[in-house]
Amino acid sequence: MPIIDVEGLTYIYAKGTPYARKALNQVSLSIDQGEFIGVVGANGSGKSTLVQHFNGLLQPTKGRVTVCGRDTSSKEYRNSLWRKVGMVFQFPEQQLFAETVAQDVAYGLKNLGLSQDEINRRVPFALEQVGLDPTEVADLSPLVLSGGMRRRVALATVLAMQPEILVLDEPTAGLDAVGREVILQIIKDLQQERNTTVIMVSHSLRELIPLVDRLVVLNRGKVAACGTPGEVLGCNPLQNLKGIGLPDYLRLICELKERGVQFENPVTTFQDAEQALEKLIKESVR
Ligand SMILES: Nc1ncnc2c1ncn2[C@@H]1O[C@H](COP(=O)(O)OP(=O)(O)OP(=O)(O)O)[C@@H](O)[C@H]1O
Ligand SMILES: [Mg+2]
Incomplete structure (x- = not known):
């Protein structure tokens, strides 16, 4: 059974108004447990809209999305999906708000209802996972850290919750080459060591090719290609891949x-x- 199954998903923003906009059009795909999926496409092709269906933030206008075999349109299920599906939004560091790094990482864990002992164990572990030394950074304000380090703290806040599925929307956007490499390596290690299912959105095929099991190429709300990097690059003429960082x-x-x-x-x-x-x-x- 696939861990995520998308069947005939159509999504229309502002449906029924003069501003209605079809962002996804009959998208179908399934993702297996432990897979690393890259979602790529030009600006406005529907990447963010697609992945926001995986944690129940958006519900299909038409079609169906199931996660772990359950339909995300059930309100009760949707309310618990955030525990299973960790979502790292674009520029996630903008969502850091606590006085210290440790408090930021602990915040989601408190909402999970974990004991203080468990929280005290998970916070340093998550910081280590993203390559930060807890004894150095835990008590600092996120504001004093560099952009790349803040991004890592933001990633740690999601990893600490130990999600089964990790969704990342352009996790390297705005970072320099070194910062990008660090983030990509952390994500790859996580998928390999914990068998976490990873879905990563990117503008750039360049960064996805060496990482992913399969690519989903979106073009104007439709799946233009889906398969291993070899399959996608082998069968597509250049024009389908233009504008996606070849x-x-x-x-x-x-x-x-x-x-x-x-x-x-x-x-x-x-x-x-x-x-x-x-x-x-x-x-x-x-
Ligand atoms: N809140 C919204 N209201 C109306 N239209 C929207 C909204 N969000 C996105 N859209 C439109 O839906 C389409 C898909 O947008 P989406 O953000 O999913 O694309 P994307 O592939 O993530 O783009 P980008 O690479 O710029 O992040 C675009 O045409 C966009 O203008
Ligand atoms: Mg987007």
């Missing part, structure tokens, strides 16, 4: 394909591209 090496490969060059093996990683180009050059000098 890495330079793939842009080169796609342009060569458009000019009629054929590649025997699928090209997904940088190494694949290197090998394919080396072969091409050798053949052309023969």
Whole structure:
């Protein structure tokens, strides 16, 4: 049984008003326990709208979303979904509000009704998970930390709740290259060590390709492609992938394909591209 199942999901903002806007149109997909799914697409393609259905924040205008086998349109279930599905919104550090880092991380745990002992155990553990030293940062105000560290604290507030499913909406937006790498590695480790199901939204195929099991490409509210990075990149002409951060090496490969060059093996990683180009050059000098 898939952990998340989306069937014919259509979502219309401001339905019935002159401002009605169809953000998702007949989206179907299923996600298995422990999978790492990348959701990619241009601005306004419906990425945030889709993932906000996974924690019950939005309910389908049409169609059905089930999480762990239960329909999210049940109000009673929806009210408990936040325990299962951890949601890291874009720029989550803006939601830090407590006086200290430790209080921020503890906040959600209090709402879970955990004992003080359990909270005292989980707070430093979550900070360590995101690569912060609890003895150094726990008593600091989040305001004195760098942007990258605040983002990590925000991630810790969600990880501390030990969600079965982790949804991240553009978790690296606005960070520098080092900050991005740190966050991506934390997320990957979490999925591999705890078998957490991870759904990560990004503008950039570049950062998703090395991480994910499968990609979902959205285009104007529809699924334009879905599959392993190899499948998605192998079957799609460049135009479907424009505007979604195609890495330079793939842009080169796609342009060569458009000019009629054929590649025997699928090209997904940088190494694949290197090998394919080396072969091409050798053949052309023969
Ligand atoms: N609250 C809202 N009210 C009305 N329309 C909305 C609302 N939120 C999003 N939309 C519209 O729905 C469509 C999908 O938006 P969504 O935010 O899901 O896209 P996205 O892929 O996450 O974009 P981005 O990359 O900019 O974050 C867009 O056309 C957007 O303008
Ligand atoms: Mg968005």
